Amino acid sequence: MAREIQSGEYELGTHRTLLQEFWRNFRRNKLSLVGGVIVLFYAFLAVFAPLLAPYDPIEQFDAPRGMRNPMPPLSRDEDGRLFLLGTDKFGRDILSRAIYGTRTLLQVAVGSISIAMLIGVTMGAVAGYRAGTWVDELLMRAVDIMLSFPSLVLAIALVGAFGIGKIQVGPFTVSNIVKIMLVIAVTYSPRFARVMRAVVLQEMAKDYVAAARISGASGARILLTEILPNTIPPIIVQASLMMATTVLTTSSLSFLGLGLQPPRPSLGLMLNEARDYLFWGAWWYAVVPGGLITLAILGFNLLGDGLRDALDPRQARRRR
């Protein structure tokens, strides 16, 4: 569509690297900057959790005489300890639990997305490079079937198969947190496979691949050193958007009591515990973990949208 050329946009003699170009596009959308700041805030919380949390997240404090747990925000116990966001039903500091819960949530999300990416990208790359062969057909039908399960239902069923809590596989003990990562990774890897296959197909049609082939490079070499670097941007966009979904799924599992197990601080589980105290008016108990989950999902969604638009400005102009 026709649009006004902005001053300086097509100036002769200016040269920008791809990264500069990307940053210019990204910065233009204020919402994606907001998303970026939110994600940085969560990264900060997760990394520095031990320094930021005022108390041990599983230490229980007694309410002063005349009060009982859960205590509202800004309460103090008999020794004068301040609970900025109140306490939970066992007298544990909600602020500390929320900070550690955020850390665990991000650990699970980053871990499962990394595994999902590894599986999905490999499947998609092979299918795309061998497009039209039986390998491609087999992989993509497998992806179709995986995607025919509603994702949360699949995750729940997988937890059901392996059992709640840590599991024993032959001689190995798999900790609960690793098990959850694996369950979520299996659930979401097909989506990466689809994106990756499409991108590889797109790249294969380009001249540089033909050039590499003519100069005698092997298939594996073309795939790994020529095509793969060009697939990174769309995969990063997908990963950022999938982070939002994974945060939601992880906390949903915990909320249902099928994910992280007590006493490990987990935002979903805190929200579940808070349900019993709603009719007492203990709003802080639910609002703190719920708000943290919501803000995280919002942040990753905004960042993902912003990255997508910045990496593909032509599409974005149509969208806006």
Next chain:
Amino acid sequence: MRAYLLKRFLFGLLTLLVASFLIFSILRVVPGGPVDALIEEGWDDPELRAQLRHKLGLDLPFHLQYAHWLGGLFRGDLGVSLVLYQGESVGRVILERFGVTAQLALLSLAIALLIAFPAGIASALWKDRFLDHVFRLVALSGVSTPNFFLGIALIVMIGVGLRREWGAGGYVPFGEDPWGWFLRLLLPAIVLGTDHAASISRMLRTSMLDALGREFVLTAKAMGLPRRWVVIDALRNAMIPVVTVIGNSAGALLDGAVITEVIFRLPGLGSFLVQGVYARDLPVVQGVVVVAVGIRVAVNLLVDLLYGFIDPRIRYGSGR
């Protein structure tokens, strides 16, 4: 067209078959399983274990177990609940509970469409105006707020603040008490409906903007057609991606139902699945998952049919 649909139908059946095999085998990976859940603490002895395994058919070789279950599946028999409703037919309980989930799904879909269509169309027509920004902000928060947090927030605000029976949860059949039925389903349907409304209205806005920018709209405007007609024309052309999103929401309805049914204590399929996982009741988990995949396959088929209905230019297969 007919050949294409037949092909899709057969592929759907195949998907269901493979999915049922996957879920059946995954649930049998772990030793112990339902036998562990049935034996009470302190009563564990190998003989009792062997007896139970025999009774449940778990001592048969794997392929016989699967053949047995699959044969039942074709007759609509999903086996017998082992733990939750001991001895009760899973198929019967699922059918009963499916009714509740279906009512919830239909009500929430109605709410979703009632919100999404006016909002999406208004957003596209008054792009970048105040109303558009408000709708987009609300939709973005809707996408980011987890169902369980919204549900809890509604219980606090409406159930505690306004009308206690609205947030009480539970289920009353329509025939017994229509008003009570409505009150109890309203909040969960709002939770599910707004979630879907957010994604539907976002897609509607994007594809409506796309349609409004095309030549036929310009032509229609130039011909001096009433604005109403132009909008209807554009809307019709914008429907395909919107129907896809609606189909995705409807196909994954059990994902949302799991959470809302647990929060609002509705006896539907979603809460059945979660209970089945807690109790390690394998036939229940298998049954609900197969039904979930079946719903998704059926909805996808329906969406395919709708495409041809909305846009007669779409002809499948060899264009006859």
